[in-house]
Every structure is written in C-alpha cells, then in structure tokens.
Amino acid sequence: MKVAFVVCEQALMTGVALPLEMFYAASRHRVRHRHQNNLTLQVVGASQTSTLAGGLRIVPDIGFEQADQADLVFVPPLWGTPWPVLQRNQTLQRWLARQYQGGARLAATGTGVGHLAEASLLRGRVATTHWYYLDRFARRYPDIRFEGHHFVTHDEGIYCAGSINSQTDLVLFLIEQTYGKEALALVERQFMHELKRTFSTPYFEPGGAIHHDEGVSLVQSWVRQHLADDITVTALAMLLDQSVRNFSRRFSLATGESPMEYVQRLRLEHARELLRDTNLTVAEVAEVSGYRNPAYFGKIFRQKLSLTPGAYRKVVRSKVFAAG
Incomplete structure (x- = not known):
C-alpha cells in the first residue's frame, strides 16, 4: 500500500506528521506479527523545500511530477x-485529480479541502x-454539498475532515x-489515551462504518445516551418499528457490525474514558458502562485490549500525569 502526504506552503505539520506516524505504527504491528510490510510512506511536494505554518521547512521525498500512483493521499x-x-497551487490540484482518477482515495482536512474543490473533485x-x-x-463553491453538522464526510472515495481532531478519528x-x-x-493505545474524542457526527462512527441511513443513525444516537441501561436488539428494533430480523440486517448493512457489537464497542470506549479520567472503582466503571457483572x-475488556481494566488505568494514568 502506498500512502502519500502532501506538503505545501502554509500547511499545518500536524496534518502530515500525525497520520504518517499512526500508519507507520500500524505497519510495524503487522511486521511484529510476521506479516509482510507492504506499506510505503511518501511526502510529496511541489518544490525541493516547502515552508509550512510557523516557518517550519520540510524537504519532500519527491515532487508531484515524479510521484507514483498512491492508494491513499492525505491533504493537510x-x-x-x-x-x-489555493490559487497558487494548481500543480498540486492537478496531481490530486490524476491520483483520484488513478484510483487513489483522498483524505483532506480543514481548509485543505479547498485543494479538492479547486481540482473540481467535489462537484455534486x-x-x-x-x-x-x-x-x-x-x-465560493456552490456546487458542493457542504455539511456543517458532520465532522467527517465521505463520498466515492473522498474523505473530508473538519479539524485535526476529526482527522485523527x-x-x-x-x-x-x-x-x-x-x-x-x-x-x-499509543496515540489516543491522552485525548478525549469529541467526535459525534451521526453518519460516521470511529471504528465503524460510513453510512447514510438516518434511521440507523438515530438508533446509534439513542445508544450513546443510554449505555448504562439494559439494551436489547428487540428494544432497538422497536425504535424504528421494525422486526428484530429486518432491523439487524439493516443495522449491519449500514455499519458493518451487529447492533450488539456496536453497543459493546461504545460501552468499552466509555469505560476506557472513565478509567482514564475518573477515580471510580473498576466495578463502578463497569456498572455505569452497562456491565452488571464486573467479572464479565x-x-x-481483556479480550479487546489485551489488558485488564486495572492495568489499562495504570498505563494511561502514567502517560497523562507524567512530569513534563
């Protein structure tokens, strides 16, 4: 897999370095588990040196004209x-158009989305x-459907994130x-323990699937507000006035996971936040996260994170409260 990271004047280095480091960490995990590492990371720019925000200067690995076809391109x-x-970087924009036409997925953040707009990649x-x-x-771009209530959007292989935080998700x-x-x-574990996710757009769930089923989105919103309650597939199906069978099929088609897999994932994410940010006992964290049996x-928790709740708390607290 080839992942390209665009650099240009005024770009925020965080929009380049953070996704690059996260993908590198994921690829090293694959190597440690004796899988072949087929990841190539490449920084691409228009000139030999690009001056980013704050005067930071970076030397790209390769120019736009020489860069190979990528599978995924990040625009900071x-x-x-x-x-x-945006007006001065037509070379970059033409390159993005060629990359997309060649099959690359594009992921732009913040005002970097303007490069995609200028390349006419977002029309309609x-x-x-x-x-x-x-x-x-x-x-400025009236032919683009800008969504103000969603932090991340996806349309035919083009992803847009509103901020660095949503880019991380x-x-x-x-x-x-x-x-x-x-x-x-x-x-x-390596990058996210120190950060509290604020991601709440209804059509995209971190770790889940992108979809456009508003009914399923409403159920997801209801689940987030009732994690401590007893939740059953039957109760969720009733929210949409559907049979359990039809609802489960609809939910899985939209999200890529079953309703109860989704509930369990959110409960564990909530439990992790509580273990990190509060002094509740493990039993109390279990209860308010919807688990009536602390042993279960x-x-x-151990199956999903390879750590007990107590060990997880020690790891994240050591990071959060380490002396600067």
Whole structure:
C-alpha cells in the first residue's frame, strides 16, 4: 500500500506528521506479527523545500511530477486565509485529480479541502471543512454539498475532515480498514489515551462504518445516551418499528457490525474514558458502562485490549500525569 502526504506552503505539520506516524505504527504491528510490510510512506511536494505554518521547512521525498500512483493521499489543513494558497497551487490540484482518477482515495482536512474543490473533485459531492470557513467555502463553491453538522464526510472515495481532531478519528477508521482491529487497538493505545474524542457526527462512527441511513443513525444516537441501561436488539428494533430480523440486517448493512457489537464497542470506549479520567472503582466503571457483572466486564475488556481494566488505568494514568 502506498500512502502519500502532501506538503505545501502554509500547511499545518500536524496534518502530515500525525497520520504518517499512526500508519507507520500500524505497519510495524503487522511486521511484529510476521506479516509482510507492504506499506510505503511518501511526502510529496511541489518544490525541493516547502515552508509550512510557523516557518517550519520540510524537504519532500519527491515532487508531484515524479510521484507514483498512491492508494491513499492525505491533504493537510492550511494555516490562516487559504485563498492565496489555493490559487497558487494548481500543480498540486492537478496531481490530486490524476491520483483520484488513478484510483487513489483522498483524505483532506480543514481548509485543505479547498485543494479538492479547486481540482473540481467535489462537484455534486458531500464535503466539510473547518467551521470558521464553512460558510465562505459554501459560497465560493456552490456546487458542493457542504455539511456543517458532520465532522467527517465521505463520498466515492473522498474523505473530508473538519479539524485535526476529526482527522485523527478518520485515520483510525482507515487504519482499521487496512490492517484490522488488532492494529487499530495498538495505534489507539499509543496515540489516543491522552485525548478525549469529541467526535459525534451521526453518519460516521470511529471504528465503524460510513453510512447514510438516518434511521440507523438515530438508533446509534439513542445508544450513546443510554449505555448504562439494559439494551436489547428487540428494544432497538422497536425504535424504528421494525422486526428484530429486518432491523439487524439493516443495522449491519449500514455499519458493518451487529447492533450488539456496536453497543459493546461504545460501552468499552466509555469505560476506557472513565478509567482514564475518573477515580471510580473498576466495578463502578463497569456498572455505569452497562456491565452488571464486573467479572464479565473484565473478561471482555481483556479480550479487546489485551489488558485488564486495572492495568489499562495504570498505563494511561502514567502517560497523562507524567512530569513534563
């Protein structure tokens, strides 16, 4: 797999370095488990040296004209007013168009989405960008369906993230698609314990699937608000006035996981936040996360994260409270 990371003037280095490091960590997990590492990471730019936000200078691995066809391309957000940069980088935009036509998936963050818009890759498609520029982007590109309520959008292989935080969730999703759940868990342990996810867009669930089923989205929202309650597939099906069989098929088709797999994943994510951020006992964390049996909670937690709840708390607390 070839992953390319675009650099250009005014780009935020975080939008390049963070996804690069996360994909590298996932690939190393694959090597440690004796799988072949077929990942190639490449920084691509228009000139020998690109001056990024804050005056940081970076030397790309290769120029746009020499770069091979990629499988996935990351376009970083821009610092400050984006319009002059977007107007001066037609070479980059033409390269993005060629990459997409060649089969690459594109992932742009914040105002970096403007490069895709200038390349005419978003016409008639759904997209998002940083909230501060959203209205101006909508006026400048009226043929694009900008979504102000979604932090991440996807349309035919083009992903848009509104901010660095939502880009991180998107990267995790793409890592799971590429390397599976074990690699995802490893990357989350290395990169995500210090951060509290704020991702709440209804059509994209971190670690789940992108979909456009509003009914399923409503059920997902209900689950997030009732994690501590007893939840059954029957109760969820009743929310949409469907039979259990039809609802389960519809939910799985939209999300790629069964209703109860989804419930369990969210409960474990909630439990991890509580273990990290509160002084609740493990038994209390289990209860408020929807697990009435602490022993069962410990078993499921260990199966998914390869750590007991107590050991997990020690790991994340040591990171969070380490002396600077």
